Amino acid sequence: MSDLVGDARAWSPDAQEAVRLLAVSALVEGRDRVEVAALFKVSVRAVDNWWAKWQAGGRGALLSRARGRRVGEHQVLSEAEQAAVRQAVLDHIPSDLGLSGQLWTRGQTGELIFKLYRVRFTEPGVGKYLKRWGLTFQRPDKRAVEQDPEAVRLWHEETWPAIRARAKAENAEVLFGDQVGIRSDQVTGRTWGAKGTTPVVRRTGNRFSVNAMSAISTRGRMHFMVFTQSFDAKIMCHFLDRLVGHFDRKIHLIVDRHSAHRSKTVRAWLAGHKDQIELHFLPSYSPELNPDELVNADLKRSCPTPTGPGTRPNSPPKPAGSSIDASVNHTSSAATSAARTSATSWTRTL
Numbered sequence: 018m019s020d021l022v023g024d025a026r027a028w029s030p031d032a033q034e035a036v037r038l039l040a041v042s043a044l045v046e047g048r049d050r051v052e053v054a055a056l057f058k059v060s061v062r063a064v065d066n067w068w069a070k071w072q073a074g075g076r077g078a079l080l081s082r083a084r085g086r087r088v089g090e091h092q093v094l095s096e097a098e099q100a101a102v103r104q105a106v107l108d109h110i111p112s113d114l115g116l117s118g119q120l121w122t123r124g125q126t127g128e129l130i131f132k133l134y135r136v137r138f139t140e141p142g143v144g145k146y147l148k149r150w151g152l153t154f155q156r157p158d159k160r161a162v163e164q165d166p167e168a169v170r171l172w173h174e175e176t177w178p179a180i181r182a183r184a185k186a187e188n189a190e191v192l193f194g195d196q197v198g199i200r201s202d203q204v205t206g207r208t209w210g211a212k213g214t215t216p217v218v219r220r221t222g223n224r225f226s227v228n229a230m231s232a233i234s235t236r237g238r239m240h241f242m243v244f245t246q247s248f249d250a251k252i253m254c255h256f257l258d259r260l261v262g263h264f265d266r267k268i269h270l271i272v273d274r275h276s277a278h279r280s281k282t283v284r285a286w287l288a289g290h291k292d293q294i295e296l297h298f299l300p301s302y303s304p305e306l307n308p309d310e311l312v313n314a315d316l317k318r319s320c321p322t323p324t325g326p327g328t329r330p331n332s333p334p335k336p337a338g339s340s341i342d343a344s345v346n347h348t349s350s351a352a353t354s355a356a357r358t359s360a361t362s363w364t365r366t367l
Contacts, residue, residue: 030081037079040064041071093136094146102130103150120157123147161302168300180269180297189267192240192260194232196248196275197313200224229316230256232270233309248275250282257286261293268294274301 028036036057043053044064054061070078094102106126110119116128123140126147131137138146184191210216228248231241240263242256261268272278278296287296304310 034079034081037067038076041067041079044068093138094130094134098134099146099150102126102133102146103152105129106152158305160305164302165300169303169306172300172303172306176297180271184269187267189269190234190264191269192232192234192271193307193309194230194256194270194272195307195309195313196228196230197316198226198228198248199317200226231309231312232260233312239312248277250277250280253277253280253283254286257283257290257294261290264293267292269297270294271297271299271307273299273304273307 036059040053040057040059043056044050048056050064050068051061054064057064067079092099105114106121106129111117111121111125111129112119114129115132116125118125123143127138127140127143130143181191183189208216208218225245227243227245229241229243230248230252231239233239240260242259244252246252257270260270277283278298283296287294299306
């Protein structure tokens with residue numbers, strides 16, 4: 018065989034398939050089998066085999082097929098055993114099944130398989146099974162052990178639909194509120210550095226913090242107030258007073274069960290503003306139900322700015338109770354963009 022053509026057995030499956038089809042086509046046109054073999058640089062025996070396959074199965078018999086073992090063929094674990102391991106990974110954490118830790122890794126899954134069926138796999142082998150089962154390596158969400166699943170179920174199925182229906186009937190606005198604090202020495206994100214040497218970022222030793230209270234609507238409109246005092250009932254009332262000033266209709270504000278939200282001071286303030294605002298409380302230990310938590314997370318990822326170490330501005334101290342407030346209805350900042358995305362996507366899932 019010519020060096021330019023090489024051994025046909027080394028050709029790609031597509032190339033081999035094309036040669037088979039062309040060779041049989043030439044035979045159908047009446048060419049001699051020896052002539053066809055010489056034309057395509059293959060053996061006469063190969064041409065005879067292709068002709069026999071074409072007569073027996075038609076064109077489909079000449080097409081290339083996937084090589085190697087079929088998926089699921091000659092596997093060590095049976096289908097039932099694989100289904101049992103997969104369900105155990107989905108329904109439990111390792112410590113539930115007598116293993117260590119709370120996160121499933123390939124090694125932990127391999128230990129489970131060995132414990133159940135006395136078969137030892139390498140980590141790459143376990144990874145193939147996990148991929149075949151449709152599982153991916155993910156960062157898990159966190160849930161507090163104190164959370165009451167029944168309370169969460171009632172929120173999804175009864176409380177939240179009722180709030181939404183009332184707001185629609187009253188032509189009211191639904192907002193989710195939360196507070197967050199940012200420290201001057203906070204460092205977020207990553208940076209490049211020499212391998213084996215941890216980079217150092219210098220921050221101010223004169224630490225201080227700034228707090229914010231915000232509320233995000235189901236349409237992505239965000240209202241916020243920045244303050245330097247500790248968050249308490251007085252600050253909460255101040256925020257509520259500022260918030261109702263931005264609306265000409267009633268507000269249904271949904272917050273967590275922070276002690277300031279449920280204080281006598283706040284309840285007294287709300288009693289005098291029944292026609293303007295009403296407070297609703299999320300189930301305890303359930304931050305995932307509040308889309309404003311995503312705004313806080315985005316704020317912490319993007320602050321402080323990378324322009325330099327955080328320092329307290331050289332300005333006269335503000336009087337007690339002073340604040341900055343604003344109403345935003347655009348996506349000019351990362352926090353506002355996250356607010357709109359999180360609020361709208363969260364409500365669509367209910």
